[in-house]
Amino acid sequence: MRILAFDGRMGASGDMILAALIDAGADPDALEPVTDALEVEYRIDEATKRGIAATTVDVFLTGDEESGGDGRDRSDDDSSHEGDDSGHGEHDHEGDDDHEHGGSHDHDHNHTDGVHAEGHGPHRSYLEVREIVTDMDLEPPVERDALAIFELLGEAEASVHGEDLEEIHFHEVGADDAIADVVGTAALLRDLEPERVVTTPLATGGGTVSMSHGEYPVPTPAVVEIAERADWSLRGGPVDAELLTPTGAAILGHVADSIDSLPALSLEASGYGAGGYDLDPHPNVLRVLVGDGAGRGELAKDDIAVLETNLDDATPEVLGGLQETLADAGARDVSILPATMKKSRPGHLVKVICKPADRERVARALAEETGTLGVRDAGVTHRWIAEREFETVTLEIDGDEYEVTVKIASDSDGEVYDVSAEYDDAKAVARETGIPTRDVLSRAERATSESSSRE
Structure with a gap:
């Protein structure tokens, strides 16, 4: 099995993910649908991070620099907002980690003066971002991944701000820079064709970060919301800086499964994507490894919910009909086990497996059919099949x-x-x-x- 593994010990951002994938061999030509659809260009260079040669990717605006492409002057805009990927050092190339221009990448990029897309450009609603992505003429798998990543971002922001997903208005993560990061990553992953993507626990950094509403601790609220929905885990440190951005978290939240440590791989390629911090003595890079997974094949991962309830007064006829009734509501499997209830009364434990999207409908059917006063969500998130x-x-x-x-x-x-x-x-x-x-x-x-x- 071809596995692509991210080493999350220094966190991740959208541009670091792009850079790591290109450094690992992804073809930058895969990014052309983005530059064809948006007035942006990707600038690919090299940097040295504490002795590690790494690739950098920056997104620059190529259109109306003052208005950001939508006719509005951004010079006085308050762009600090939850979910902002800007202002956290990702593009602040300084100290001994200066850019080394004229790198080894052959993809043609015109390095003219221009406005960095981060912190500039139009701010859009979630629905507007969806429309832009669907109009890009992307390959279906690339479009599906990009839309799913923005849905995860939108759900996180909606939860933080107490709004509905359809009403949420992105700030930086709806601008051209974030769209270029998200769609670009989906396209580069498609080019590398891994059968499975995994990540070790992701470092968040520490300290605080300034936003329009005040000072917030790292990880920021949006990153926390995304992590609750993702398969992987977080860990703090190793420095006081924002290492895991909302865009980076959302990308990995959709594409990557969790692993505790790097897997055994017959290594084919590796890559390093540089961030903008100087984090002596830590190299501010995101490492990615690509190779064939050793050992036997794995079972497929299937997202599920497990519902259960205790019954002490159900008739045999009701229990006998549960399989068919709950299957009609979306249940994948129904188990009925004998149990000892309160006061040593005989009863039954009913356990139901269903898809997460069907849990409310299945719970309602279980309650109506049995008369139970409560249905528990057992908290199971997936099974191996x-x-x-x-x-x-x-x-x-x-x-x-x-x-x-x-x-x-x-x-x-x-x-x-x-x-x-x-x-x-x-x-x-x-x-x-x-x-x-x-x-x-x-x-x-x-x-x-x-x-x-x-x-």
Whole structure:
């Protein structure tokens, strides 16, 4: 499995992610749909961070520099806002970490004077950003990822400010710089084609940061909201500076699964994306590793919710009908277990697996059908599932042929670890032939295994 792993010990920002991916071998030409749609250019250079040669990416405006492309003068705009990726040193190349122009990247960029897109340009609503992205003529996977990242950003800001997602008005994360970061990252990941993206715990930094509403602690409220929705974890430090920005958090919140430490990889490439801080003795870089994951394949990750309730007065008829009723509401699986209730009364524990989006509808159906006064959300976020394939095998018994469906379970590398014949099919054959059901099951599974080994 081709894995792309981020090393999150120095946090992440949108431009650092772009730079790391390019340094790891992503083709900068993949960024052309962004520059074709927006009046921006990506400037790719090199920097040295505490002895580490790294790539830098900056986004500059190429259109109306004073108005930011929407006819409004930004010179007196209050652009400090929750979710702001500006003003935190990401582009402040100074000290011994000066830019080294004339780097090794062959992609043609015209380094003319211009206005840095960060902190300039139009501020848009979430719906306006969606429209811009959908009008970019992107590849479908790139568009889906970009829209999902902005939805995560929008949900975070809406939660912080107590607004609805459709009403939220982005400030910096709705400007051209953030759009270039988000869409550019989605395009570069598409170019590298990893089968899985992971990240170690992300450092947030520490201290405080100034915003229009006052001084806020690092991590900022938007980053905290995004982290609550993401799979990975946060850790503070190692310095008092804002290391993890909302844009960086949202990108990794959508694309990356959590790992505790870097995985075993047969390494193909690595890259370093430079930030703008001078953080002696820490190199302010985001490292990315790309390679083939060692060991056996993995099960697929499936986002789920688990609902449960205790029942002490449900009739057998109600319990017997729950499978069908809850399945109609969106349940994927229903388990009913005997339990001992208060005062040692016998009862039942009902556990239901469903998709997160269906949890409210399934909970309502469970309450209405059983009369329970409460349904618990067990807090489960995902499960690991096999790749599933169904085959039909033909069994010859006493000169007649019978078909039995067999379910084959495998991991992401295609390694089969379970073969199970469908019980109802085997039972039907057993009735017709007089052979025990377990013998029919065994024959069907053996025939499937022998067929697979011949292939």
